[in-house]
Amino acid sequence: MARALKGKVAVVGIGTAGMGEAPGRSAIELLAEAALAALDDAGLSLAEVDGLFAATSVHAFPTLSVGEYLGIRPRFFDGTNVGGSSFEAHLLHAAIALEAGFCDVALIAYGSNQRTAGGKFVSFSEPYAWEAPYKPRVPLTAYALAASRHMHVYGTTREMLAEVAVAARAWANLNPQAFAKGPLTIEDVLASRMVSDPLTVLDCCLVTDGAAACVLTRADRARDLRKPPVYYLGAAGAQWHRAISSMPDLTITAAAESGPRALAHAGVSIGDVNLAMLYDAFTINTILFLEDLGFCPKGEGGRFVQGGAIAPGGKLAVNTNGGGLSCVHPGMYGLFLIVEAVTQLRGEAGERQVRPCDIALVHGNGGALSSQVTAILGSARTV
Amino acid sequence: MMSRVEGIPPAEVRIGLRVKARIATIDGAPQVVFDPA
Numbered sequence: 571m572a573r574a575l576k577g578k579v580a581v582v583g584i585g586t587a588g589m590g591e592a593p594g595r596s597a598i599e600l601l602a603e604a605a606l607a608a609l610d611d612a613g614l615s616l617a618e619v620d621g622l623f624a625a626t627s628v629h630a631f632p633t634l635s636v637g638e639y640l641g642i643r644p645r646f647f648d649g650t651n652v653g654g655s656s657f658e659a660h661l662l663h664a665a666i667a668l669e670a671g672f673c674d675v676a677l678i679a680y681g682s683n684q685r686t687a688g689g690k691f692v693s694f695s696e697p698y699a700w701e702a703p704y705k706p707r708v709p710l711t712a713y714a715l716a717a718s719r720h721m722h723v724y725g726t727t728r729e730m731l732a733e734v735a736v737a738a739r740a741w742a743n744l745n746p747q748a749f750a751k752g753p754l755t756i757e758d759v760l761a762s763r764m765v766s767d768p769l770t771v772l773d774c775c776l777v778t779d780g781a782a783a784c785v786l787t788r789a790d791r792a793r794d795l796r797k798p799p800v801y802y803l804g805a806a807g808a809q810w811h812r813a814i815s816s817m818p819d820l821t822i823t824a825a826a827e828s829g830p831r832a833l834a835h836a837g838v839s840i841g842d843v844n845l846a847m848l849y850d851a852f853t854i855n856t857i858l859f860l861e862d863l864g865f866c867p868k869g870e871g872g873r874f875v876q877g878g879a880i881a882p883g884g885k886l887a888v889n890t891n892g893g894g895l896s897c898v899h900p901g902m903y904g905l906f907l908i909v910e911a912v913t914q915l916r917g918e919a920g921e922r923q924v925r926p927c928d929i930a931l932v933h934g935n936g937g938a939l940s941s942q943v944t945a946i947l948g949s950a951r952t953v
Numbered sequence: 954m955m956s957r958v959e960g961i962p963p964a965e966v967r968i969g970l971r972v973k974a975r976i977a978t979i980d981g982a983p984q985v986v987f988d989p990a
Contacts, residue, residue, distance in 0.1 A: 700954065700955060701955040703979045703980060703982065703984045704955050704956060704957050704979075704984070706955065718968065719968070722968045722969075767963070767964070813955075814955070815954055815955040
């Protein structure tokens with residue numbers, strides 16, 4: 571049934587704003603700049619937006635705040651917040667709403683000024699009663715626990731984790747919009763400041779400002795707009811826990827469920843994927859998702875990434891914008907995954923262009939490895 | 954469950970370390986922590 575959505579809607583516009591540092595601009599101001607850029611990219615006007623999808627770290631009622639700021643009155647809206655994976659969920663929900671006729675032009679938008687507003691990770695996540703007394707450094711502690719367990723069970727090493735950061739930096743060095751650039755070695759990562767054993771500061775994502783947006787329409791309209799449509803092929807979400815202490819197994823995420831379901835909806839196999847955009851809040855994420863999504867067997871993620879396998883020129887193109895580790899990570903990063911996938915599928919990625927690039931897997935992560943949402947996007951050749 | 958191991962430098966805590974539970978008072982409330990066995 572879910573397969574009925576394949577190719578029925580498309581991303582027709584993308585935009586970003588304030589990538590890296592945007593002093594003096596508020597989160598919603600940045601979000602609006604990205605939204606207008608995405609609409610301009612599509613050749614559509616703000617007045618045509620009748621479906622609004624938003625989640626931020628600073629708005630309790632995001633679609634109300636964003637709708638008011640943009641001056642629009644959407645007839646369909648969704649403020650689902652599952653952390654950084656919210657926007658992959660919005661993509662699925664927008665596809666459903668468009669195909670069912672609840673809206674005709676869907677806007678998904680996000681913005682944050684967390685770097686210049688304070689330089690710290692911004693979250694209004696509630697403290698978890700059974701964890702808070704022990705004062706974990708959230709979210710660092712959660713991901714460090716998963717990394718430690720993976721190292722213990724599968725023999726993954728800190729060098730393997732570091733390889734993920736090094737690959738991300740190599741991609742970032744090819745991306746004019748990336749925030750963190752310059753040479754980076756495995757030794758640099760190992761020698762950087764330990765922040766939550768076994769994760770050093772270079773195993774952790776950036777704290778940046780930034781905003782992103784994308785616009786979707788049904789496929790019949792998409793063909794007549796400014797840019798080549800990037801088609802929605804399938805998506806699925808899965809959630810197995812909220813707090814890290816309730817995670818059934820620290821080495822297996824719900825991506826093991828969302829990935830196969832999304833691929834089935836899209837009617838493609840993991841071997842068909844040209845580009846993997848995996849939410850890399852920490853280096854362990856990429857390893858876990860490569861395994862759980864089926865790019866390699868469980869436990870082999872660390873060995874899979876060795877030798878530059880996910881860096882430019884490697885065997886699998888992963889996080890070609892530089893990822894949350896080296897491109898941008900303004901609190902919730904999921905929408906930037908979609909922006910990069912669309913850029914690549916259009917063939918607009920310049921020096922970092924993946925060839926061929928017809929199918930992209932976009933995987934969002936939220937909370938403490940809690941929410942997992944996988945989406946498959948494709949070029950015109952896939953529908 | 955989440956807890957923590959006390960009475961040992963953090964760098965010496967290992968998965969598989971034998972520990973013994975103890976009821977400690979944290980911020981005025983009873984909580985389970987562990988010491989090396």
